[in-house]
Amino acid sequence: MKQLIAMDLPGRYPVTSARGHKYIMVMYDYDTNYINAVPIRSRKSSELVAAFKFCYDELKERGFTARVMRLDNEISTELIAAIGELNLDYQIVSPGDHRLNHAERAIQTFKSKLIAFREGADPSFPKNCWDLFIKQTVLAMNLMRPSRINPLISAYTLVHGEFDFNRTPMAPVGCKVIVHDRRGERGSWDNHGSHGFYIERAPHHYRNYTCYMRDTKQNRISNTVEFFPSHCTLPKVTPIDRLTLVLQDLHEVLSQPPSDFPFMNQGTDLHTAITAIQKILCLQADDTATTAPTIPVPLP
Structure with a gap:
């Protein structure tokens, strides 16, 4: 195994998110073929270091460590120091030559998936909430990527274990939903549900969904959700x-x-x-079928 990880940033996202995010840091692990992404507010050293530690700690907690970190030539002393604290060597690619940085190809894959999710969202979904798509983008992308250590399983399965769709179901990200408001959460004449958008599964809840609520501008987890997709029809029994x-x-x-x-x-x-x-249904022989007559045998 190469025990190699790579990290880089794509260009600034056109719209600043409601949470102040402007960039996305992408980390790629060569052996697992796993791609991770984290939204960040700026290209400052503190933001880069925090995003790097978040992604690398996720791999370390699951038993995957690296020896070499490959970076773009745009680096900071704080990031190099953080890499050194983890006993990692680092390699800087040549200026203008990004072919040796595996994160460049990972960025293309991630951007394609994020753009597809963004365009599949409901037209009324807030444009400044694009960063809420990142978690499910990472999940769906790695479920479809075979790992290098064991090509028979996905990169997600290798890192996180087998994904259970029954325990944590997923839905089209950005889909319009109505989340049920329980009796104690609403007035006697209020509607029984609130409008929102599905953004990701609820990984620590059984058969729940995480939704972004239109009125409160906050995320909410619920197990009673009605979906109203705008680009596809829900399966129905005719x-x-x-x-x-x-x-x-x-x-x-x-x-x-x-x-x-x-x-x-x-x-x-x-x-x-x-x-x-x-x-x-031809499940029983016909009772009216006649039998051949018995021919008497003459006595000698």
């Missing part, structure tokens, strides 16, 4: 689908019906109807 499911269940039951079922009692109207359905 009458044909329901009929198909009923016929499948009926076929399964009538193929090998247990003997203790009530409808197996002969002589009842229900038994007669069930027998007719079995014949229609």
Whole structure:
């Protein structure tokens, strides 16, 4: 293993977020093929050092360490000192030549995913809340990236373990939602829900969603959410689908019906109807079939 990590910043985002973020720092780990990203407010040394420690600590907590840090030529003494405190060597790429900095390719991948999520959001989603998309962007991106250590699993699985969609379901980021307001949280004549936007899963809650609320401008976690997607339709069960499911269940039951079922009692109207359905579905031999006559054998 190379035990190599790389870090770089793309250009400034066109819109300053409501939380004051203007840039995104991207870190790439070569062995796991994992890409991480953190929004930062400026290119100051303190912001870069904090973002670097946040991303690297996440890898260290899961048992992945590096020996070499590869950087762009735009560096600061504070960042170099922070790298040295972690006993890492560092390499600075040549000015104007970014091919050796693996973070450059990681930035392209991350930007493509973030732009796709941004354009798939509801048109009324606040433009200055783009930084709320980053966590789910990182999650979805690494779920689709195979790791180098074990190409049979994703980079996310290698770093964080297997993702359980049932425990922490996801939805289209930026989708318009209505979050249920419980009885003690609303007035007697108030609406039973508040408008908001889905932004990410709730990783430490069972089957909950994290939503950005339109009125309070705050994040809220809830397990009762109604989605209203603007670019796709939610899956629905049509009458044909329901009929198909009923016929499948009926076929399964009538193929090998247990003997203790009530409808197996002969002589009842229900038994007669069930027998007719079995014949229609070719699940029972025809009782009216005649047998060949017996030919008498003459005595000697």
